[in-house]
Amino acid sequence: MHYIRAVDGVVSRAAVASGAEGAAVVPVHDGLFDAGPPAHLLGSACDSCGLLSFPRVERCGYCGEVDSRPVNLPATGRLWAWTAVTTAPPGYRGAVPFGFGVVELDAGPRVVGRLTEPDPDRLRAHQPMETVVVTLHTGDDGQVVTTYAFAPTVPA
Amino acid sequence: MTTVEVAGVGLHPFGRFPGTSVSDMGVVAVSAALAEAGIGRGGFQAAYCGTAYGGVASGHRVLGKLGMTGMPIVDVEAGCASGAAALMLASSAIRAGQYDTVLVFGIEKMPKGMIRSSFFEPWQEEAGLAATPAYFALRAQRLMTTSGVTKDDLASVVVKNRRHGVHNPDAMFQTEVDASSVLTSRVVCEPLHLWMLCTPNEGAAAVLLTAGGPAPGRAAGRVRLAAAELRSHLAGPVLSESTPMSGTADDSVPPASTLAATAAYESAGVGPDDLDLVECQDTDAARELISYEELGLCPVGGSADLLRRGDTARGGRLPVNLSGGLLSKGEPLGASALGQVVELVRQLRGQAGDRQHPGARVALAHTVGRGANAGVSILTR
Ligand SMILES: [Zn+2]
Numbered sequence: 001m002h003y004i005r006a007v008d009g010v011v012s013r014a015a016v017a018s019g020a021e022g023a024a025v026v027p028v029h030d031g032l033f034d035a036g037p038p039a040h041l042l043g044s045a046c047d048s049c050g051l052l053s054f055p056r057v058e059r060c061g062y063c064g065e066v067d068s069r070p071v072n073l074p075a076t077g078r079l080w081a082w083t084a085v086t087t088a089p090p091g092y093r094g095a096v097p098f099g100f101g102v103v104e105l106d107a108g109p110r111v112v113g114r115l116t117e118p119d120p121d122r123l124r125a126h127q128p129m130e131t132v133v134v135t136l137h138t139g140d141d142g143q144v145v146t147t148y149a150f151a152p153t154v155p156a
Numbered sequence: 157m158t159t160v161e162v163a164g165v166g167l168h169p170f171g172r173f174p175g176t177s178v179s180d181m182g183v184v185a186v187s188a189a190l191a192e193a194g195i196g197r198g199g200f201q202a203a204y205c206g207t208a209y210g211g212v213a214s215g216h217r218v219l220g221k222l223g224m225t226g227m228p229i230v231d232v233e234a235g236c237a238s239g240a241a242a243l244m245l246a247s248s249a250i251r252a253g254q255y256d257t258v259l260v261f262g263i264e265k266m267p268k269g270m271i272r273s274s275f276f277e278p279w280q281e282e283a284g285l286a287a288t289p290a291y292f293a294l295r296a297q298r299l300m301t302t303s304g305v306t307k308d309d310l311a312s313v314v315v316k317n318r319r320h321g322v323h324n325p326d327a328m329f330q331t332e333v334d335a336s337s338v339l340t341s342r343v344v345c346e347p348l349h350l351w352m353l354c355t356p357n358e359g360a361a362a363v364l365l366t367a368g369g370p371a372p373g374r375a376a377g378r379v380r381l382a383a384a385e386l387r388s389h390l391a392g393p394v395l396s397e398s399t400p401m402s403g404t405a406d407d408s409v410p411p412a413s414t415l416a417a418t419a420a421y422e423s424a425g426v427g428p429d430d431l432d433l434v435e436c437q438d439t440d441a442a443r444e445l446i447s448y449e450e451l452g453l454c455p456v457g458g459s460a461d462l463l464r465r466g467d468t469a470r471g472g473r474l475p476v477n478l479s480g481g482l483l484s485k486g487e488p489l490g491a492s493a494l495g496q497v498v499e500l501v502r503q504l505r506g507q508a509g510d511r512q513h514p515g516a517r518v519a520l521a522h523t524v525g526r527g528a529n530a531g532v533s534i535l536t537r
Contacts, residue, residue, distance in 0.1 A: 029279035090272035091281025
């Protein structure tokens with residue numbers, strides 16, 4: 001699987017600028033992440049209970065209050081749980097296997113996402129991770145679909 | 157307060173039955189429960205039907221075939237706990253004095269393969285995040301980290317439950333497996349191998365509940381439904397069965413199964429130490445061990461010890477999943493919780509044949525899944 005680290009800059013927009021004629025790069029869903037640099041997730045912070053949510057919410061799912069404001073979630077964190085998906089799940093058109101896990105971001109929220117490392121043996125607990133933007137697949141119309149993922153910043 | 161008793165139980169075996177419709181399986185289970193209770197047409201005032209994939213008016217189709225309609229028939233969906241939800245509603249109605257005899261049944265014919273669920277949003281599917289076994293695997297890996305559970309322990313759960321299942325003529329798999337076969341089966345999502353996961357399948361189960369006192373089915377043995385509780389999740393745990401995309405770093409938030417178990421112990425006036433046997437959610441091998449901890453069968457972190465001591469195997473102090481569990485029976489969502497109740501009622505009556513646990517008096521059934529929904533029922537004799 002092809003992926004680009006956040007330090008490489010704005011993956012999607014660069015690809016649009018230099019990519020194939022007519023090709024466009026679109027996120028799998030709006031409002032989930034920003035390619036940066038550094039790439040990071042878009043979350044919400046609740047002024048009532050102080051907890052962070054991802055994806056972004058208008059009403060806090062922890063306390064039910066409407067005091068949520070948009071925040072950029074920390075770009076880095078530590079690996080909390082991981083595995084690999086070996087069979088394409090329903091509705092998925094990308095490659096397998098791919099890494100899948102939970103990263104505890106530096107401010108505390110634990111986030112589920114793809115991991116750039118598909119081999120579980122090459123990952124370890126508490127490994128430093130960073131948010132990156134990866135290519136999921138290229139559609140029939142040549143459109144490149146991206147999503148967020150987590151990549152080890154140093155090898156296990 | 158009114159007590160609730162089980163007047164009759166019935167089952168359609170769990171497996172794959174290409175030639176049998178889901179409602180015909182329901183007819184088999186319901187007819188058996190009614191016959192056992194000696195109750196016919198007009199003998200119950202309401203019916204609750206648990207199903208997740210049965211479609212609109214599933215319960216009506218079953219009772220229509222039996223010529224037993226007219227009373228309220230309510231279909232209930234609560235994921236893997238659908239049958240437990242139906243049981244909770246029926247039991248509550250009797251306790252409240254609304255009815256004195258209620259039919260509860262669960263029916264299911266699960267699609268094959270990795271099941272597409274409307275639970276995930278389209279973008280989650282497209283991003284590969286609707287990978288249900290991967291969430292099981294992450295929970296398994298966390299359990300291994302926090303409780304010292306090993307892959308050998310996971311294989312032991314499968315070996316144990318499949319060994320139990322040999323004695324259950326209603327199970328999908330009635331053959332033993334050895335640990336090395338489990339550990340050499342294909343890796344689905346590390347650390348879970350194929351044989352550590354239960355098979356979604358088909359089946360039906362029915363339970364006839366009556367208000368306490370002399371019941372028509374009493375000759376067959378008197379079993380009381382001492383608690384039937386259902387709970388949903390609290391926000392926080394990132395690996396909750398509600399499958400959120402994020403959670404907090406606070407590990408003190410109780411899971412739905414613990415909420416349901418705590419309520420059930422309180423309703424029944426018993427604690428984990430009073431239990432003689434348990435049927436618990438073993439969607440995968442790790443899930444059974446997680447259930448030990450969430451239900452309070454052992455201290456947090458103590459599931460591997462409980463398993464390794466042999467306490468939860470046949471002949472042990474607290475046998476778990478003597479029916480063979482979902483690992484032997486397979487999992488028809490709407491029927492699985494009531495299938496557990498049928499098993500426990502038979503155990504408490506002393507009618508469990510070759511898998512009978514002698515002298516069982518207090519038993520607990522537990523299901524948990526998508527939603528999150530968790531159901532815990534306690535039966536006593
Ligand atoms: Zn809040």
